[in-house]
Amino acid sequence: MERPNSIAFPVAIVLILGMALMMVISTVLTVAVFLLTDGQSRKKIAVESVVELLQDGVGYDHTGKFVLEVEGVIAEKIIRLSEEQSDFWYFISDGTQSIIHGAVPASVQGIIDTTSPQVFSSEFSYVKGHQRFLGLRKLNAEDPPKLVVVGGVSFSNAETLLVVLREIWPQGLYHLLGIVLVATATIAVVAVKRTIATPVRRVVDSAEQIDGLPNGRRISDRDTPIELKPMVAAFNSALSCIDNAFEAQRNFLANASHELRTPLTKLRLKLDLVKDPDVRDVLVRDAARLASIVTTSLQLARLSGQSLTFAAIDLAVVARAIIAEHVPSAMNQGMDIEFKASEGRVMISGSEPAIRVALDNLIINAMRHARGTEVLVVEVLQARIVRVTDEGPGIPAAEREKMLRPFVRGSSSASEGTGMGLAIVSQIMMAHNGSVTLGEAADGGLVVDLAFPKIAKEPAPS
Amino acid sequence: MRILIVEDDRELASSLKSMMEAAIGVADVFETVADAEAALLAFKFDLVIIDRNLPDGDGLSLLPTLRQLRPRPATVVLTALDDPIDIVSALDKGADEYVGKPFEPMELIARARAVLRRYSLDETGCTQFGNLSFDLTNRSAMIGENAMSIPRRELAVLEALIRRAGRVVQRDNLEAAVYNIDEEIESNVLDSHVSRLRKRLREGNCNATIRTIRGIGYMLVQE
Numbered sequence: 103m104e105r106p107n108s109i110a111f112p113v114a115i116v117l118i119l120g121m122a123l124m125m126v127i128s129t130v131l132t133v134a135v136f137l138l139t140d141g142q143s144r145k146k147i148a149v150e151s152v153v154e155l156l157q158d159g160v161g162y163d164h165t166g167k168f169v170l171e172v173e174g175v176i177a178e179k180i181i182r183l184s185e186e187q188s189d190f191w192y193f194i195s196d197g198t199q200s201i202i203h204g205a206v207p208a209s210v211q212g213i214i215d216t217t218s219p220q221v222f223s224s225e226f227s228y229v230k231g232h233q234r235f236l237g238l239r240k241l242n243a244e245d246p247p248k249l250v251v252v253g254g255v256s257f258s259n260a261e262t263l264l265v266v267l268r269e270i271w272p273q274g275l276y277h278l279l280g281i282v283l284v285a286t287a288t289i290a291v292v293a294v295k296r297t298i299a300t301p302v303r304r305v306v307d308s309a310e311q312i313d314g315l316p317n318g319r320r321i322s323d324r325d326t327p328i329e330l331k332p333m334v335a336a337f338n339s340a341l342s343c344i345d346n347a348f349e350a351q352r353n354f355l356a357n358a359s360h361e362l363r364t365p366l367t368k369l370r371l372k373l374d375l376v377k378d379p380d381v382r383d384v385l386v387r388d389a390a391r392l393a394s395i396v397t398t399s400l401q402l403a404r405l406s407g408q409s410l411t412f413a414a415i416d417l418a419v420v421a422r423a424i425i426a427e428h429v430p431s432a433m434n435q436g437m438d439i440e441f442k443a444s445e446g447r448v449m450i451s452g453s454e455p456a457i458r459v460a461l462d463n464l465i466i467n468a469m470r471h472a473r474g475t476e477v478l479v480v481e482v483l484q485a486r487i488v489r490v491t492d493e494g495p496g497i498p499a500a501e502r503e504k505m506l507r508p509f510v511r512g513s514s515s516a517s518e519g520t521g522m523g524l525a526i527v528s529q530i531m532m533a534h535n536g537s538v539t540l541g542e543a544a545d546g547g548l549v550v551d552l553a554f555p556k557i558a559k560e561p562a563p564s
Numbered sequence: 565m566r567i568l569i570v571e572d573d574r575e576l577a578s579s580l581k582s583m584m585e586a587a588i589g590v591a592d593v594f595e596t597v598a599d600a601e602a603a604l605l606a607f608k609f610d611l612v613i614i615d616r617n618l619p620d621g622d623g624l625s626l627l628p629t630l631r632q633l634r635p636r637p638a639t640v641v642l643t644a645l646d647d648p649i650d651i652v653s654a655l656d657k658g659a660d661e662y663v664g665k666p667f668e669p670m671e672l673i674a675r676a677r678a679v680l681r682r683y684s685l686d687e688t689g690c691t692q693f694g695n696l697s698f699d700l701t702n703r704s705a706m707i708g709e710n711a712m713s714i715p716r717r718e719l720a721v722l723e724a725l726i727r728r729a730g731r732v733v734q735r736d737n738l739e740a741a742v743y744n745i746d747e748e749i750e751s752n753v754l755d756s757h758v759s760r761l762r763k764r765l766r767e768g769n770c771n772a773t774i775r776t777i778r779g780i781g782y783m784l785v786q787e
Contacts, residue, residue: 356645360617363644363665364573370666371579393666426732426780430674433775433785441779455649480779 113298114291121283133266137259146225148257149238151265152184152192156250157242160194160201168199176268183261189230189254196246204254210237214251228253301327305334312341355404362396394466398522401459402508405529410453412534414557417450417457418443418482424461425480432469432478439465443482450486450554452534460530461488463523464550468492472547486554493547502540527552565589565680568609568637570600570626572618580613587673588680596620601629609637610683611676614659616643627657635687638679640672678730685727693729694772694786696765698722707768717742718761721754725774725784734781758782 137144159172159181172181184190191204193214206214209228217224217239226237237253257265308321320338323331370389376382425441432439461480468478472494481489497505504510506528511521524538531538531552541549567584569591571577577593584591588611594600597620604612604626612630614623623641630639641659643650654662660679663672685691689700697706703719705712714722724733724741735754742757743749762774775783 356650360644364576364617366666367644368573368576368579371576371583371669374583374669389666390668396666397664422734422780426734426777429732429777429780429783430730430785431671433783439777439780441777443779 111291113294114287117290118283118287121286125279125283130263130267133263134259137262137266144257144259144262145236145255147269148255148262148265149236149252151269152180152255153238153240153250153252155181156192156194156252157240157248160196160248160250168194168196168201170194170201176264180261180265180268183257184255187254187256189233189235189256191252191254193249193251195249197249198246206251207253210251210253213237214239214249219247230254301325301330305330309337355400359396359400362400363393366393366396395522398463398526401463402522402526402529405456405459405526405533410456410533412451412453414449415452415454415457417448417452417486417488417554419447420454420457421461421480421482421488424458425465428462428465428469432465435469435473437469437472437475438477440477440479441481442479444484446484448482448484448486449557450534451557452554456530456533460527460552461490463526464490464552467523468494468548471495475547486556488552488554490550490552491543491547493543493545496542496546496548497540499542505540506538524550565610566608567591568600568603568612569593570595570597570613570618570623571615571642572596573615576615583669583673584611584613584676588676597623597625600626604629604633604637608635611640611680612637613640613642613676616641616645624654624657624659627654627659631658636683638676638683640676640679642667642672674730678728681729682727691726693726693784694770696726696770696772698726707765707770710768712764712768714761714764718757718764721757721761725782729772729784730786732777732781732783736781738781 137147155172155177156170159170159177161169161171163169172178185203189204191206192202193206194201207228207230210226213224213226219241222241222243224239226239228235228237233256235254235256237251239249239251241247241249304325305321308325312319312321320341321334323334326334366389370386370393373382373385373389376385422441422443425439429439465478465480468490472478472492475493477493479489479491481487481491483489505524508522508525510525524540527550528538531554534554536552536554539551539553541551543549565588567589569577569580569584571580571593572595574595577595581591581593592603592607592609594603595618597618600612600614603609612626614626616623627639630637638661639659640661640663641654642663642665643654644665651662660682661675663675681691681693685698685700689702691698695708699705700723703716705714705719705722720742721738724738739749739754742754758774758776765773771787772784773787775785777783
């Protein structure tokens with residue numbers, strides 16, 4: 103499973119590990135300081151611990167024989183450490199059987215023999231050679247009572263620490279500390295979310311206001327926490343770079359437009375001075391094609407270089423207005439444009455200027471390729487489809503797909519086609535996450551469907 | 565009609581001048597914003613044709629001056645820039661019409677005429693389309709020399725159509741021009757107004773007629 107890329111999660115982990123480490127270190131330090139400053143207590147702890155281990159470890163095997171079997175890694179380690187010392191000894195007895203390790207000093211043997219069975223615990227010191235040792239005799243409450251006597255334990259500081267840690271390990275303090283740890287971590291996760299995520303969220307909200315218009319908004323610096331300021335500054339400067347690039351491209355397109363179109367206009371106006379109507383008509387058509395290539399190339403360049411600003415629009419209203427503008431020129435060439443829209447609104451999320459460019463191209467294409475036919479039908483269907491149907495020669499099925507690429511002209515197309523119109527339409531529909539489908543009308547004409555995706559959320563009725 | 569052409573390209577300017585003089589009226593050419601501004605303040609023009617890229621600035625900078633003139637000349641902006649943002653900014657600043665380069669000569673003339681017709685209706689209350697003349701102040705229409713008698717609603721339809729003669733008037737807009745908000749409009753009432761008006765025009769031998777544009781609206785055209 104992939105770990106979620108969160109800020110709060112690693113912070114919480116670090117907090118938990120840090121706290122646990124602090125607790126271990128502080129425990130060790132406390133114990134160590136205690137042991138280092140008090141030699142007598144240290145010895146007592148060691149001996150008591152060994153007695154306890156031995157007491158827990160004795161038992162009977164299946165034959166009823168009295169045996170010593172210490173369990174647990176640390177317990178074994180402690181007994182082994184003890185047994186490695188030459189002065190160490192113990193004596194375990196249940197009254198009938200006994201286990202003895204090392205040499206029980208003669209002076210101690212007396213104490214063992216003479217102490218009344220009513221005394222359950224007794225501590226004694228004895229001297230062996232020049233060293234003073236602590237001994238401990240303990241009798242437990244089992245039946246038969248088991249007697250354990252230990253002496254000659256002398257652990258180093260580190261070994262004592264091991265013994266002490268084993269002693270205090272299973273106790274309630276650690277359970278309590280565990281609860282504190284979990285509680286802290288939970289609080290940390292929530293707090294981290296509040297303190298880190300909330301300011302980040304504010305910055306994100308501010309970023310969401312950015313509308314993609316040139317020289318538009320920036321993320322506000324005012325509400326930004328200090329830690330996020332470098333990020334916001336970098337983001338804002340990236341936006342400025344994009345704006346500058348956008349501006350440069352706009353300027354380039356504007357200049358290119360002007361430099362190309364002004365001479366074309368002059369050319370077109372001069373052509374009216376040509377006397378021979380046959381020559382003039384051919385030249386006028388060539389000039390129109392050239393003009394159309396320039397216009398559509400610039401449209402394509404502009405579309406590929408800028409992101410569109412989307413809004414909720416009624417496809418029927420927009421399409422009707424665009425079609426209305428083409429009616430007079432269609433009428434001039436003897437073609438009627440018929441508009442059909444289904445009842446009610448057909449809402450999409452889209453860029454009106456871009457849709458205008460797409461529809462302009464489709465209608466101009468239809469007027470060009472279906473010249474001489476009578477009716478061009480534009481429909482807006484409830485399924486968010488704009489359908490343009492002409493009565494022209496259509497496009498053979500095999501060629502339809504590639505017609506959507508720039509500079510591809512249909513084999514049967516008239517000479518003034520630019521091969522750019524459908525490529526632009528395709529580009530615009532791609533920007534809308536929609537699609538262009540070329541098909542064949544019942545009478546052989548071309549049907550172009552522009553399908554728009556479902557709007558993400560219905561805008562609130564105002 | 566007097567026309568001001570602001571265009572720095574001399575060849576284009578002279579083509580425009582001869583084209584406009586043949587179709588509409590006398591034309592003067594100026595090459596810079598400053599010269600054009602001086603001319604506008606000194607003489608009265610009916611139509612101003614402005615190019616955008618001029619030696620001393622954007623032709624759109626003339627629009628504020630134009631807006632203050634009384635009577636205000638009709639304004640057509642010629643431009644090589646057809647970026648939608650540019651078009652909107654030109655229209656917002658007060659241009660009446662926007663023609664992208666390169667254009668068909670007929671297109672420019674038709675647009676200029678349409679703007680002039682709208683202006684004359686606003687300024688003088690009178691306008692002409694073919695042999696049909698329309699007088700807003702006297703609420704009357706004439707075909708040639710003959711006055712037509714037209715009921716109020718049909719006159720309103722005709723007014724809306726003649727304001728945008730040669731272009732489509734959407735059905736919704738036509739309804740809005742003929743009826744006020746409170747009036748219930750029955751679905752085919754507008755159609756019957758239009759068909760009666762169409763009949764009147766035909767019977768009066770008018771060379772303008774109303775075309776039905778299916779699914780969109782109506783359009784006044786010259787036959």
